[in-house]
Amino acid sequence: MPTRRYLDQRLKLHHLRALEAIAAQSSLLKASAVLGISQPALTRTVQELEEIVGQRLFDRLPRGVRPTEAGNLLAGSARRILAELRRLDEALDRLEDPEGGTVAIGTLPVAATGVLPGTLTRLTAGHPGIRVRLEQGRTEDLLPKLAAGEIDLIVGRLYEPAVPDGFPREPLWEEPISILARPGHPVFALEAVTLDALRRWDLILPTVSQRVGQEIETFLDMVALEPSGSMRSSSYGFIREMLLATDLIAVMPRLMMAGDLLRGMLRVVPLPVPAPRRPAGIIMPRDRPLPPAGHAFIECLRAHVAEIGQRGLTDITGAHREAGESDTTEGRERV
Known part of the structure; x- marks a missing residue:
């Protein structure tokens, strides 16, 4: 026994x-x-x-x-036990402050620098009592935390799972690999941007996770740009400064620099080359409802993504419109 x-x-x-x-x-x-x-x-x-x-x-x-x-x-x-205790703590907080609460968000790197800042700005303005816990990582690292209840949802690129895992996925926008440059860059003075013309300028590339890195390399092969002499950095701040101060051009997921694109500090270089689809959105828990703070966050995320789409920076999918053809490296508006 x-x-x-x-x-x-x-x-x-x-x-x-x-x-x-x-x-x-x-x-x-x-x-x-x-x-x-x-x-x-x-x-x-x-x-x-x-x-x-x-x-x-x-x-x-x-x-x-x-x-x-x-x-x-x-x-x-x-x-699971510790996550349940955290949820109990947060539920008790909601009893004291129904307009408050906590949402724990897992985020992929591109979303962390792209759509999250604008989303959290909206959330803070509309729901000042809500607290946010952020955890950045890869999808394979975040999914076990979502299953255990350590985080409430995941935001970012929706990679196809190797095997069905039961997590509901909702695409909301596209994250195309694009070419970015400052508004006064000589590339925008060309009558037509050609691949041969782009080879005049050196590249600056992000040092990113393996899958995003592979997608960037695939894009470089597709447009026949040579990455061997390029500069690489894991600092988005450094990449931004080099783009603003030099004639370097960047190849990266477009919304990695969403804030600067919205402010007009950077522009998408137009190319008649279809960009592979890169759907992004949210991954939800399998067996439990979102807390009220989670619903408030998603509402702000949808609103921010809709604004980005209205500015021509991304295709909107999911609840905003039916998924269509893949985006190209050129935005629908010059921004």
Whole structure:
């Protein structure tokens, strides 16, 4: 007969937080820094846990640790329990302030610099009591957090899942790979922009995630632009300054610079080349409703995306209109 562990009586919240942190960081040292405790104290907590459950929870590796099967089982439960406690905390906040609340948003890198700033500006103006928690990452890293309830929704590029995962996806806009330059750039003085003409200017490219990087490389091959002599940077601020101050041209997802395009600080270089479709939007949880603050955020996101679409910077999909042909590298208006 299995040993009775009495987990409901013996497990404490600090055990669950330790499990979650170690599983996420794969390192006792990093997890102790995240939790704000010493590594020896965290090691004692792990020893307590292993005594309570009667099994080894982590295998020690030359660099870091790896959860055992039992460790993964407990870490998954710890994430769900802690997420439920956070949602309870937020529900109690809503009782005190019905106009407030919290929304936890997972965001992909392009959306984080593109559509989120304008969306959050609207949210703050219309719902000043709502608090926002942001977590940036890749889709494959954010989906487990969405499943566990650690975040309420994901915003960004809607990559096709390798296998069906049951998460509702709603496309709202397109994020075409485009060529950007400052408004006074000599390229806009040409009677017609040709691929040969574009080769006169050097490129500046973002250092981005693997999938976006591959899409940029595919686009460069398609338009026969040579990336070997290009400048690359992971800093969007640096890329922006170089675009504004020089004759460099950039190749990137267009809405990565949505704010500057809306303000007229940058323009899309027109090309008669169809850009591959890159639908973006929201990924919703499978089995729970959004909090009221989540609905308020989505309302502001739709409004901001609609404004971007009205300015000719992107095609609007989903609830705004039926998905149509893919966008091209030229906006419908010169901006």
